[in-house]
Amino acid sequence: MFNIKLVSKSGKKKKVGIMEFPERISGKITRAIAAELDDLSEEKLAEIDYGIAAFIANSYKMAFIFILAILLNVFQYFLIAFVSFGALRTFASGVHAKREWTCFPVSTSIFLGITYLGINLDLNIYIINFVFILCFAAMLRYAPADTEERPLVSRKLRKKLKIMSCITILVLYAIALYSLGTKTSSIITFAVLFESVLILPVTYKLAGSMYGVGIKISNKREV
Amino acid sequence: MKRFLKPLMILISTLALFIASTSTTACWAWAIREPKMPESLIKRD
Numbered sequence: 001m002f003n004i005k006l007v008s009k010s011g012k013k014k015k016v017g018i019m020e021f022p023e024r025i026s027g028k029i030t031r032a033i034a035a036e037l038d039d040l041s042e043e044k045l046a047e048i049d050y051g052i053a054a055f056i057a058n059s060y061k062m063a064f065i066f067i068l069a070i071l072l073n074v075f076q077y078f079l080i081a082f083v084s085f086g087a088l089r090t091f092a093s094g095v096h097a098k099r100e101w102t103c104f105p106v107s108t109s110i111f112l113g114i115t116y117l118g119i120n121l122d123l124n125i126y127i128i129n130f131v132f133i134l135c136f137a138a139m140l141r142y143a144p145a146d147t148e149e150r151p152l153v154s155r156k157l158r159k160k161l162k163i164m165s166c167i168t169i170l171v172l173y174a175i176a177l178y179s180l181g182t183k184t185s186s187i188i189t190f191a192v193l194f195e196s197v198l199i200l201p202v203t204y205k206l207a208g209s210m211y212g213v214g215i216k217i218s219n220k221r222e223v
Numbered sequence: 224m225k226r227f228l229k230p231l232m233i234l235i236s237t238l239a240l241f242i243a244s245t246s247t248t249a250c251w252a253w254a255i256r257e258p259k260m261p262e263s264l265i266k267r268d
Contacts, residue, residue, distance in 0.1 A: 020256075020258075022258060023258055026258075029235065032232065033232045033235065033236055036228055036229055036232040037229070037232055037233065037236065040236070043261070043263045044240070046261040046263065047239070047240055047243040047244075047261055047263060047264055048235075048236050048239040048240060048243070049239075049261075050239075050243050050246070050258055050259075050260055050261050050264065051238070051239030051240055051241070051242035051243035051246075052235070052239045052242075053258035054242050054243070054246055054251050054252065054257065054258055055238075055239070055242050057252065057254065057256055057257065057258055058251065058252055058253065058254050061254040062253070062254060082253075085253070086253045089250055089253050090249045090250050090251075090253075091249065091250070092250075093250040094250075096252060096256050096257050097256045098256070099256070100256060102256075103254060103256030107254040107256075144250075147257065148259075149257050149258065149259045149260060150246065150250070150252075150257055150259075150260045150265075151260075151265060152266075153265055153266065153267050153268075154266040154267055154268045155268055156268055157248060157266050160248075161248075161249075218267075218268070
C-alpha cells in the first residue's frame with residue numbers, strides 16, 4: 001500500500017476534507033497508475049503524486065492568468081513580468097500560500113500588479129538602481145527562501161541557489177538598464193521587487209509561514 | 224482502450240517524476256502555492 005493520504009478507508013474521509021484540489025486529482029491519477037503499473041515502489045508513487053500535484057497546482061492558475069492577460073490586452077507586458085519574476089523565483093523561491101483559495105487571487109494580483117505598475121509608472125535610473133541594490137542585498141541575505149512544504153536542507157544546494165539568484169538579478173539589472181526608458185525596464189524592476197519582498201522573513205511572518213526550515217533541519221542533524 | 228492505458232500511465236509517471244526531480248533543485252511553483260514534497264525528494268549533503 002502506498003502512503004499518499006488516500007489509502008486507508010477509515011482515514012480517507014477526514015483527509016480528503018482538508019486536501020486541496022490539485023492533491024485530490026493527483027491522488028486519483030496516482031491510484032490509477034498504481035493499479036496499472038504494479039512494480040512501482042511506495043516512494044516512487046509518492047514522487048509521482050507530488051509531480052502531478054505540482055503540475056496541476058501551477059498550470060490551471062497560470063492558464064487562467066494567461067487568458068486574463070490576453071483579454072486585458074496586456075499579454076506582451078505580462079510575459080515580461082512572468083519571465084522575470086519566474087526566472088528569479090526559480091532560484092530564490094519565497095513564501096507560498098497555504099491554501100488554494102488564497103493562492104489564486106494572490107498569484108493573479110502579483111502578476112497583473114507587476115504588469116500594470118510597470119506599464120503605468122516610468123522608473124528613472126536612480127529608482128531602478130536603488131531598487132536593484134536593495135533587492136540584491138535581500139538576495140545575498142535571505143535567498144534561497146524555502147518553505148515547510150519544500151525545505152532546502154542541503155547546504156551545497158542552498159549555496160548554489162544563492163549564487164544563481166544573484167546572477168539572475170544581475171542579468172535582470174543589465175536588461176533593465178539596456179531597456180531604460182521603456183516599459184520593459186519598469187516591469188522587470190517591479191518583478192524583481194515583488195519577488196524580493198516574497199523572500200523576506202517579515203513576509204513569511206505575515207503569511208503565517210516559517211522561514212528557514214531547511215537551515216533548521218540541517219542544523220539539528222549536525223548537533 | 225486497455226492497450227493505450229499502460230503507455231499513457233508510463234508517460235504521465237515519467238513526466239511527473241521529471242517535475243518532481245527538478246523540484247528538488249529549483250522552485251517550480253511560480254504561482255503562490257506548492258504541494259508538500261515527499262521526504263525521498265529532499266536533498267541532503
